[in-house]
Amino acid sequence: MSVLKRIDELSGNPKVRRSWFTLACAFFLIIIVIPSIFVVTKILTEWDLVNNILSDASTMDIIMGAVWNSFSIAFIVTVIDILVGLPMAWIMVRREFRGKNVLDTLMDLPLAFPTAVLGLSVVVFWAVPPEGITVPGLGLGITPYMLVVLLHIIFTYPYMVRSLSAILEQIEPNYETAAMTLGASRWTAVRTITLPLFRAGLATGFILCFARSLSETGGTNIALLLMGAITDDGGTFFTGPTFIAWMKTAFGGATSPEAMGAMILISVIMIVFALILLVVVRKVMMGFRIPIKKVWPDIGRKVSRGLLPKAKDVLAMAFLLFVVLIPSFYIFAFLTQPTGDIDFGGLLSATGTSFLVAGVAVAVDIVFGMPVAIYIARNKGNRLADVLDELVNVPLIIPTTALGFSLALFWGSFGFSDSVALMLVVLGHISFTYPLVVRNLVGAIEEVDPSYEEIAITLGAKPFQAFRKILFPIIKSSVLAGGILAFTRSLGETGATVAISDSVNTIPIYITNLVKAGMAGEYTMFAEAAMCSIVLIAICFVLMMVIRAMSQGGDRDA
Amino acid sequence: MGKIKLDRISMRFGDFYAVRDISLEINNGEYVTILGPSGCGKTTLIKVISGIWTPTEGKVYVDGVDVTDVPMEDRDVGYVFQNIALFPHLNLRDNVSYSPRVKDLGDQVMEERSTEYLELVNMLARAGMFPSELSGGEQQKVAIARALASGSKMLMLDEPLSALDARVRMELRYELRRIVKRLGITVLHVTHDQEEAMSVSDRIVLMRYGAIAETGSPLEIYRHPKSVFAANFIGETNLLECTVSDKSKMGKTKVRLRGGPEIRVSRTNFNIGDPVVISVRPEHVYPATDGLRAEVTDVVFMGTYWRVRTIAETRDHVEYNVSTSDEIPEVGDMVHLVFNKKATVVFARPEGGIEEEIRLE
Amino acid sequence: MPEIRLESICKDFDGHVAADDLSLTIGDGEYLCILGPTGAGKTTCMRMICGLTRPDSGRVYFDGEDVTDMDVDLRNSTMLSQSYSLFPHMSVYNNVIFAPRIKEWPEESAKQIVRSMLNMVHLEQKADWKPAQLSGGQQQRIALARALASGSKVLLLDEPLRALDARLRINLRKELRSLAKEMGLTCIHVTHDQDEALEMADRIAVIRRGRIIQVGEPRDVFENPATPFVANFVGRSNVVTGRLTASDGDHAEVTVPGGWVLRTRPTGIPVGTDVVVTVKVGSTKVSHATDEDIPNRMCTGTIERILYEGATITVDVSVDGMGTLSAKLPNRKYDDYKAGETVDIQWVPSKASVFTMPEQGLEEEMRLD
Incomplete structure (x- = not known):
């Protein structure tokens, strides 16, 4: 109590407030942003290594192929997400129907699945699984490329629907109604009024999905392993992040000059392209105009009534069911199979590591992210706030494998290395979860009328009292929701962990290793991997339910 | 063109009736205001007429044709929103020509119509501007x-002035009536502001609890309200509880105020002994040498007159007006008040008490 | 405190x-x-x-x-x-x-x-x-x-x-x-x-x-508004522009379009200046047109419309050259007048204010929002 009071008093001093904010910004810059892009400087200091790779045509082919795969897959996935996400967002925001809550929960479920689990599940559902997996699937002879697309749609789709819904909710429904009372059919109203107002939402959704797809390592890796596209000795199909992960393991860490050069090069390419993309997409989306000069009332009318709108809704639902939900849940088919003994000791220790990493990362995010989030939310239009707002996105858009690799190099240059591997992994996880937490906080704080805190202060409260008695209780449920979201994201992350250290055994890595063992001929390991996955899903699912309960509780109070 | 008939309209949300069993006819070219406190169902009614909502029961007729199931884009009813809802990405001309555009009437019609109507609201000079560059009052004119x-x-106005500054609101309501009367269209205007309703409408429909409380021209409803609620809601009034003490064969009535004097009121159908409430507006209360004794508690400058607030010997609060050219009493003075007999309206005393009857929310 | x-x-x-x-x-x-x-x-x-x-x-x-x-x-x-x-x-x-x-x-x-x-x-x-x-x-x-x-x-x-x-x-x-x-x-x-x-x-x-x-x-x-804006913002006013043609200790005279001469309270503004006259609608009175000499008659016009507003009525009168002037009267006068009727408009000169024409133009000065 007395500590709180001390902070209350201190918070009355503007110098203290400024110092605390400066500290939070410094933390953000020095611990998160700079290490994330540190690798870019290596292109200068280690130019010889990079140059060697540049002149090595066969390695260059693999690298450029991997980069092309990553970006083209991310693009295709995002476009599909937009097309099927739009009608879904409309259903979620503008319709009231029974079971909407259930649908809402279902939509978020893929977020609770660690991607490594999804990788396993998707291969078994769609493709021809390798020898040793006895669960029957569709057994389609699809290419690794198509499979990766199908996999990435699953975990990017919820992000797209969420960000489109968020923007749609902000667009005044009266615009559409006004257009319709003026004689526009619904289709025309949406096309000429709502969609043009939608650009910001499309840009955010695009960037989120694209970045997520670009980043993803664990699930893609498992899928490609199972497809036989990647083996310990080489591979026929890589994405950027899986290539980095493969280099890291295949060459026994980044010590060999060859691996070093290649990893630097591909990381820098991925980072630079991703950052360019962040800027370009924003610009293109904002400048993009939907032509509204011409209308076709009859067509509009036909499209707006009768079967067509219903067909559109049915298709959107069918997509959710058959492309997103069923392939994700297919892992449960393993429950029908007899299993051998599960190594609970190994599972438990990996789970413990994962929880430790995720827990510490999220806690640090919230503490150091709060001042930055408050500043961004409360100073819209201010130069510094806008810069911070953009910077927060940086770790989000950088592929986590490149980020992890960069981070390892950065701290390595200070002499930190495997001896403190766990700490470095935590730092890595802080980096890519920080944007998730801060974004969420900014969103929550923006919703709260600043006059609550102002009134509290005029009633005699110190700034920190106003924060802990007014603002924090109001946004508490959102803070928790954002925290748990970041927690599950950290739990499922493979790429960053692998790129930083191969000695830290988190749960997705544990599962990946089981799958690798399976591929090596220990067939019972497949079933064990599946069982571990199911346990993990159960844990994540419980966490998700907690979020929902919390956030709905919050709604009731508000 | 523009004759509207509502036949036993009900609108239910879950178990809650927003409006219940409403029948109403509106003539071609009539300006009707739907007036009532927040939550009385007034907006629901015009949303049903314009097709934004389909009523759970009842029928809507326009010029004798049942349009209940016609979708809103084919209703051809103009609608103006409280929050204005001009399309933010279109300039004023494109906003105004939106309807001709979506009906594909051709460039020439779009040009002509937008020019004509922007001119009508005096905004033509700024046709190329975007809504965010205008003040609230200007935006609402463009929305109209x-x-x-x-x-x-037919034009539906959903609290069109309530988001605006008081002074702008006053100016715009005169302009609004001028514009629509020139065009001869039928208007339904929803508002909670009784002053606004009084100055714009041909007829006021007073709503409460999802039902029509009473209807009438501003003059009828102000001079001869049919309920205590209407008397208090539309214009200010003094309400005094009393009992009928005398009545002649011709209907000439006297009432006795609480614990006090007897006064003459207008003719009524009440019987001697009936508990009643009389309503008398402040402009019909005059200071005199004899009459109800009252102590002045407050004197407030209202612009063109002074409002004097008193507490009478009957413990009733009585307010009256004094012209700015006349002498005003001071707080604490004792005055004698008389009422204009003809302007006094007598109601049966509401069972739940006056307070409950005139509750605003 | x-x-x-x-x-x-x-x-x-x-x-x-x-x-x-x-x-x-x-x-x-x-x-x-x-x-x-x-x-x-x-x-x-x-x-x-x-x-x-x-x-x-x-x-x-x-x-x-x-x-x-x-x-x-x-x-x-x-x-x-x-x-x-x-x-x-x-x-x-x-x-x-x-x-x-x-x-x-x-x-x-x-x-x-x-x-x-x-x-x-x-x-x-x-x-x-x-x-x-x-x-x-x-x-x-x-x-x-x-x-x-x-x-x-x-x-x-x-x-x-x-x-x-x-x-x-x-x-x-x-x-x-x-x-x-x-x-x-x-x-x-x-x-x-x-x-x-x-x-x-x-x-x-x-x-x-x-x-x-x-x-x-x-x-x-x-x-006693300080500017034409205040005159119209705090209580609606009739606003007329003209030229100050006479001024003495009792009142000032302003000649306005249509040739009418409006009288206002005394002012220090020099004769010959372009001015704005404001008078509250509540201080503006109307009476049936007559040939008799009425002391405070300012102009004559035709009633455009009469609005019943409860305690008061608003009478809009169209006056040659000046446009529409409004008068706010007690409601008991409602039955006395009809649209189309010719009426005299009057006010007590001390109720009318006069201001020099604002530099930025009248329209800008009178903007309400």
Whole structure:
């Protein structure tokens, strides 16, 4: 109590407030942003290594192929997400129907699945699984490329629907109604009024999905392993992040000059392209105009009534069911199979590591992210706030494998290395979860009328009292929701962990290793991997339910 | 063109009736205000007429044709929103020509209509501007032009002035009436502001609890309200509880105020001994040498007159007006008040008490 | 206790001037209304008094003490906002007891104060409710109780009645003012509603574009406006332009389009100047046209329309050359006139003000928003 009071008093001093904010910004810059892009400087200091790779045509082919795969897959996935996400967002925001809550929960479920689990599940559902997996699937002879697309749609789709819904909710429904009372059919109203107002939402959704797809390592890796596209000795199909992960393991860490050069090069390419993309997409989306000069009332009318709108809704639902939900849940088919003994000791220790990493990362995010989030939310239009707002996105858009690799190099240059591997992994996880937490906080704080805190202060409260008695209780449920979201994201992350250290055994890595063992001929390991996955899903699912309960509780109070 | 008939309309949300069993006819070219406190169902009614909502029961007729199931884009009813809802990405001309555009009437019609209606609201000079560059009052004028440019003969106004500054509101309500009367269209105007309703409408429909409380021209409803609620809600009034003490064969009535004097009121059908409430507006209360004794508690400058607030010997609060050219009493003075007999309206005393009857929310 | 003084305050938000060399003194225990259109800088002015906004230059004094750099929470000035800002996660009771607890008053006396405040606003039985369960008027009262319970001596009211229904607003005017007076608070009440300001204020400060253009008692502002804008903003006025053609100690004469000669109160403006005449619609009278000599007849016109507005009627009269003039008359005159009838328009010359033509043009001067 007395500590709180001390902070209350201190918070009355503007110098203290400024110092605390400066500290939070410094933390953000020095611990998160700079290490994330540190690798870019290596292109200068280690130019010889990079140059060697540049002149090595066969390695260059693999690298450029991997980069092309990553970006083209991310693009295709995002476009599909937009097309099927739009009608879904409309259903979620503008319709009231029974079971909407259930649908809402279902939509978020893929977020609770660690991607490594999804990788396993998707291969078994769609493709021809390798020898040793006895669960029957569709057994389609699809290419690794198509499979990766199908996999990435699953975990990017919820992000797209969420960000489109968020923007749609902000667009005044009266615009559409006004257009319709003026004689526009619904289709025309949406096309000429709502969609043009939608650009910001499309840009955010695009960037989120694209970045997520670009980043993803664990699930893609498992899928490609199972497809036989990647083996310990080489591979026929890589994405950027899986290539980095493969280099890291295949060459026994980044010590060999060859691996070093290649990893630097591909990381820098991925980072630079991703950052360019962040800027370009924003610009293109904002400048993009939907032509509204011409209308076709009859067509509009036909499209707006009768079967067509219903067909559109049915298709959107069918997509959710058959492309997103069923392939994700297919892992449960393993429950029908007899299993051998599960190594609970190994599972438990990996789970413990994962929880430790995720827990510490999220806690640090919230503490150091709060001042930055408050500043961004409360100073819209201010130069510094806008810069911070953009910077927060940086770790989000950088592929986590490149980020992890960069981070390892950065701290390595200070002499930190495997001896403190766990700490470095935590730092890595802080980096890519920080944007998730801060974004969420900014969103929550923006919703709260600043006059609550102002009134509290005029009633005699110190700034920190106003924060802990007014603002924090109001946004508490959102803070928790954002925290748990970041927690599950950290739990499922493979790429960053692998790129930083191969000695830290988190749960997705544990599962990946089981799958690798399976591929090596220990067939019972497949079933064990599946069982571990199911346990993990159960844990994540419980966490998700907690979020929902919390956030709905919050709604009731508000 | 533009004759509207509502036949036993009900609108239910879950178990809650927003409006219940409403029948109403509106004539071609009539300006009708739907007036009532927040939550009385007034907006629901015009949303049903314009097709934004389909009523759970009842029928809507326009010029004798049942339009209940016609979708809103084919209703041809202009609608103006409280929050204005001009399309933010379109300039004023494109906003106003939106309706001709979506009906594909051709460039020439779009040009002509937008010019005509922007001119009508005096905004033509700024046709190239975007809504965010205008003040609230100007935006609302453009929103009205946009609704009119659909060529509709019916205009629904959903609290069109309540988001604006008080002074702008006053100016715009005179302009609003001028514009629509020139065009001869049928208007339904929803508002909670009784002053606004009084100055714009041909007829006021007073609503409460999802039902019509009473209807009448501003004059009828102000002079001869049919309920205590209407008397208090529309214009200010003094309400005094009393009992009928005398009545002649011709209907000439006297009432006795609480614990006090007897006064003459207008003719009524009440019987001696009936508990009643009399309503007398402040402009019909005069200071005199004899009459109800009252102590002045407050004197407030209201612009063109002074409002004197008193507490009478009957413990009733009585207010009256004094012209700015006349002498005003001071707080604490004792005055004698008389009422204009003809302007006194007598009601049966409400069972739940006056307070409950005149509750605003 | 406190007298508040603002001295040469300037504040600029990215090019939008919210305060332009603004000076104002509010007396101890006074109820002052800051009246002006949206965007005039009313709210900024108030926020600078309680310290939520810092002025770019200029000083704020409470009882002669410079508080410009004092922290908000130490100023003892409390705000009541138009959205009430009741803390949504707390019960009514906890909202009201917020300030006593923050200030660590003895729990017993805090409870005592909260009870008496809730009692004062007649909502003691709603103590355990959440703000969202209350109606608009009740929320407004709780926000007031919370502000009063803080023991602040300065109460800042930011359009406190704006969000309420019109009829309720009128009822609450009396209540709000008498509570504030009872507690002996210095009140600054920001509003765009001139009726509200007239009825509630001890003094009115009319603000426009960051500048105070007139301060005075309601009657003074209403009857002796400082500019044509004030004349039309505080009570609707007929506004006519013309040229000053005669002026003496009794009255001035202004010749207007259509050849009419309007008489106004005396003025120091030199003869021959282009001027604006304003006269309140409530001071404008009409009578049936006659050939007799009527002392205060100014012009003659045709009735365009008559609106019955309750206690009053508004008669619009079209006058050759001048356009439409309006007259607000008692409702008992409603049956006396008909549209199309020719009437004389008259006013007492001392009720008409005359101003030199504003430099930026009349239309810009008269803009209401």
